[in-house]
Amino acid sequence: SLEDSARLAARIESLVMEEIGEDELDSLLTNVGVTFVDFTTIKFESNYIQLIVDLEKPRPHGFIERWITPLVSLRFSREGTRERDTLTVINAIRARLQTVPGIQRLSILRTQGGPAGSDVEIGILGEDIEVLRGHGDRLVRFLRQLPGVYDVRQDLEPGKLEYHYTLNERGRQLGLTQRLLAEAVRTGFQGRTVVHVTREDHRVPVRLIYPRQVRSEGAALETLQIVLPTGKVVYLGDVAEITMSRGANVVKRRDMQRMATVTAEVDPAVVTAIEVSDRVQREFGALFDDMPGYGMVFLGEKRKAGHSIQDMLRAMVIALAVIFFILAALFKSLLDPLVVMVAIPFGIIGVIFGHWALGFHLQFLSLVGFLALAGIVVNDSLILVDFAKRLRDQGWDRLEAMVEAGRVRTRPILLTSITTFLGVSPLIFFSTGQAAFLAPMAVSLGFGLLFATGLILIGIPCFYMLADDLRRMVTARLAPREQ
Known part of the structure; x- marks a missing residue:
């Protein structure tokens, strides 16, 4: 109560x-x-x-x-x-x-932002509710024994007590049907409007229903009076089999099949939702192979976000390929674009350090931030290499050209990196509420850019000199063959 x-x-x-x-x-x-x-x-x-x-x-x-x-x-x-x-x-x-x-x-x-729903959400499909409930209970017991998994529950837990009545043989002999029984029970326990009366210009319905005391007692169902077509009265308990059981709180369907849903939360410091889902797949994956009409599906936005990491990795490969071909068309060389793109791995150091320093885990949004970081660090190294190549076209020595490029372009590169970091710093240091889930993306972008900038100013000139030496060596070896 x-x-x-x-x-x-x-x-x-x-x-x-x-x-x-x-x-x-x-x-x-x-x-x-x-x-x-x-x-x-x-x-x-x-x-x-x-x-x-x-x-x-x-x-x-x-x-x-x-x-x-x-x-x-x-x-x-x-x-x-x-x-x-x-x-x-x-x-x-x-x-x-x-x-x-x-x-x-x-x-x-x-309260948290990001993908909605539970960390782990698993659906069991089938027709028989009792079979679904049994498999759901088994899955719940398995999840509860895993470290770092808590708040495990399923939605087919037994609900309220229900009375089921079925017409017996005597009732059929008396000319009753299941529909007549249902109408009698509905009238007695839910009531039926039999007439309307007018009171002060308002029509008031008069409903016929059993008293509350009778409706609150389960034994009253057996003594419910049923009027036969002949006008005689019998009790419901004499013409129907009455059983009591617990019904389901909710019944869900997916693709026209009944579904039991098991949900759980995880402690990310102990285990991830993807690891838990993989263990469930190994334990229960083959269970439904010998049960036609039954199956198991993994649901939830967070599971989809985990799968999206693979799609993001493929997108990153495509993005790097596009960047390479654009730089190759700009420099008219296949070696100089590699020198520019060497700056991208520099950002990984800052990404890892930033997540470690602020206590974040590497996740899907961290990868999104690193993908955005790749375009920014390429821009910084492009400024440096392009300026050096222009000086060499004017007749400068390669070492002097690179030193001059570093002296002239250091300030624009630093200003670009610092202003970008300050722009994302509110998300890094002050994100709360629904914006907190964006913090890993900002950490990847901000800290990755800071570390990459320092390494670009030191490392890119070295890689440029090595690439130029490699170009000269290859040219020197190919020249005698052409002669």
């Missing part, structure tokens, strides 16, 4: 406040009987309990947060008071609430 849920909510609320503490808790809102899934979806049920916890800002940790962030933001007051990170707090609350009696299902989510 709603009263029982309110008492349980008070117990949960006190445990959460004991675990978090005043230095970490900013606000706590408890909803009983209703849960807000998002801004457009609201669910009502007497056994729903939802706690919305807002934590204080974390205390700065590390060199970047302590010194770089205040310097860039011009805010030198350290407002954060929370020592633990969000994931640590969530794990502590989960461990505290798992032993509370009365909680049937526990799910702890945190």
